[in-house]
Amino acid sequence: MNHSNQPEIITADENSSSKKYLLPFILVISLFFLWGMAHNLDSILIPHLKKACNLNNSQSTLIDTSVFLAYFLMAIPAGMILKRFGYKASMITGLLVFACGAFLFVPAANSLSYITFLIALFIIGCGLTILETSANPYAAVLGDPAKSTNRLNLAASFNGLAAMIAPIVGSLFILSGKSYTQEELSAMPDTSRTAYFLEEAAAVKMPYIILGLVLVAIAILFYFSRLPEVKTKSTDGINSIQGSFFGALRHSHLRWAVIAQFFYVGAQVCVTSFFIRMAQQGGGFDEKTAAYYLAIYGFLFTVGRFAGTAMLQFISSNKLLAFYAMASILLCAVAIFGNGAYVVYALGGLGFFMSIMFPTIFGLGIQGIGEDTKPGSSWLIMSIVGGAILPYAMGSLIDHYGDNIQIGYSIPLVCYLIILYFGLKGYKIAHK
Template sequence: MNHNTQPEIVAEGDPSAGRKYLLPFILVVSLFFLWGMAHNLDSILIPHLRKACNLNNRQSTLVDFAVFFAYFLMAIPAGMILKKWGYKATMIAGLLAFAFGAFLFVPAANNLSYITFLIALFIIGCGLTMLETSANPYAAVLGDPAKATSRLNLAASFNGLAAMIAPVIGGMFILSGKSHTEAELAAMTEVNRNNYFLEEAAAVKTPYITLGVILVVIAVIFYFIHLPEIKTKSIDGEAKGSFFGALRHKHLKWAVIAQFFYVGAQVCVTSFFIRMAEQGGGFDEKTAASYLAIYGLLFTLGRFAGTALLQFVSSNKLLTIYAVVSVLLCLVAILGQGAYVVYALGGLGFFMSIMFPTIFALGIEGIGDDTKPGSSWLIMSIVGGAILPFGMGTLIDLYGDDIQIGYTIPLVCFLFVLYFGIRGYKIAHK
């Protein structure tokens, strides 16, 4: 790295803005919570729309594909928008796109159109990409650089809080607890069958209308509240980071790879959690949703515990330990029987909790002018959440709806995270 381009963090128009970072940080934390709600409601939507739209496992994972493929396609434009508009305007645009996608759930449900649901989810994904591309680096640089990983983990803890709340809301307002076998559906009259599908689909309308309204209100608040615009400035002048040039940082490249597999693993675990609890644990749909909420609680506790532990343990070491435990828990999920399988998945919630923000912070550490484009690469890598669950659903279908065999995919993913924690995070000094 060129030593003449080391970054200093400056706030536009206010060199003493360090004292004013608390309110901006709180507002940014609210974004972590909101996109956490979106992602964790997807874990409810997958089994729900599988019923409402009469889908197989592979088709149901298109919910994940629509959202996370949007991350892939939108990552570069989001980075360009961030560079041109700045953090605040990018966050507002992300909130409004997110809201528009949420409102599209109404016509999708009214017409029982899976394609419309997927379009709505794709638009939500575009909004989330803008939010994450801007909010993750903003939280990381909003204060003392030495505490960037801890600060990002603290913000991400509220993303984890959503992982606990979303399944509760989904279990109460979206999941009906009703399910029919193919034989039972075939025995129904066409009118009764269509009414059943429409009734199931309609359950999503109220939660997503409410979410859309909240998003618009928060966008208005962001518009009227002052946020310091954080810039990375080099000693020689303005930041000159470039998208492809950012990849000259070897540890950033490994972070992108690790993030691809981590996000894929997390989405795989949560997308099939309810089906695993039903098939492996013998629980009904509502009980399975309550266990998903417990998973979310453990995820949240893991985030807060991880933030505390990072005061005493280096981030790469903690990441390595958590990755090893995650591999072992995957083995229990694959080879175990009964409720222990579900307990293993709950444990994964705790040990996955710090992975995304820790990989992110380690990936952008020391890259100076390339922080914004580096952030775009790390957000683009979230496409793992589109590709790997689709592969998992395909594997499950190939093995006669055996959910457990599908968990070999997240196991392999955690091995890549493990490598990053051991070696990939290291900055190559020139």
């Protein structure tokens, strides 16, 4: 009998059409949704904690830095956990670490400590790293190897669904709609100013308590579920769960995928981190209306994921990636050089065209690397550090140009050019 702590071992190409993969795949889909909620709530936290903790643009992007630096630092340990304990134990561990970070928001808000918020977000990032290091390749190998990219895009569609729901949750339960200039804050009595900051910070507590409880519940569900521990099969036909961390980089297409993923994640985080501020500054919207436009961005992101998954039935994944990258370049140019609400519409369009980039780059990167799939996945997750570096650079650029949000979008524009190259040439597997 197969018990929950003794997972069934199945090779990735064995019985790939079996219904036994359905429940595991549904459980994995829930993880894509949950880490999508975490990332897209960051887009609410950046303008919100900027007010609550009285920060400038570059300081506010330390929220992104905390989360995505964790991806870089935790990628190798996460890969080791996956290699030693397998997919199921890794996913449970990731859920529980994620929950610990969410619960830490309560003391952070009570003490109005930005450092504590950043520590909480770093812990969340560690949990997300473990989850993504295990769930992405698990979704890829859980069935017919020829359809791994399709499965990743389908699972990631629910990550996109979170991009639509998180801004609505943030607008209803976190954003107050109140904002004051530095002059107005300076004119307030100290007690009133402190009360305002504490009130703004307190708004994050209940959403993150609920998120933490949901994560614990999902972890318990995973523990009592029977999940097959799927092995990859190496190119010489020998079953293996080994692979080499640095040796995986001998695959040139994996190296390019790591580079493309670095710039993709950086671009996406840049776009969403400053979306609300751009809608306020460029479109003239108030804070809550700006958040609903961010939800529209999330809706278009979701539609793009489902549409992209459907289109992959008729077009190769690298060609679709290249087409989406070209469209993103054009829309980003509109955001930089356009005026008024059209700037916000262009950013919304970016949601559609960025939608398939992460799972497609991931799928192309690990394609055909056999026993190096797990270490290769660690490299691709580690490349998410782009989300820690590029938004800070963007915030600094915006501050340098007198809070000009539009000029900052030149950074994601460069990112899309690199992704375009990967979709045209970098994805190709070098045959020796």
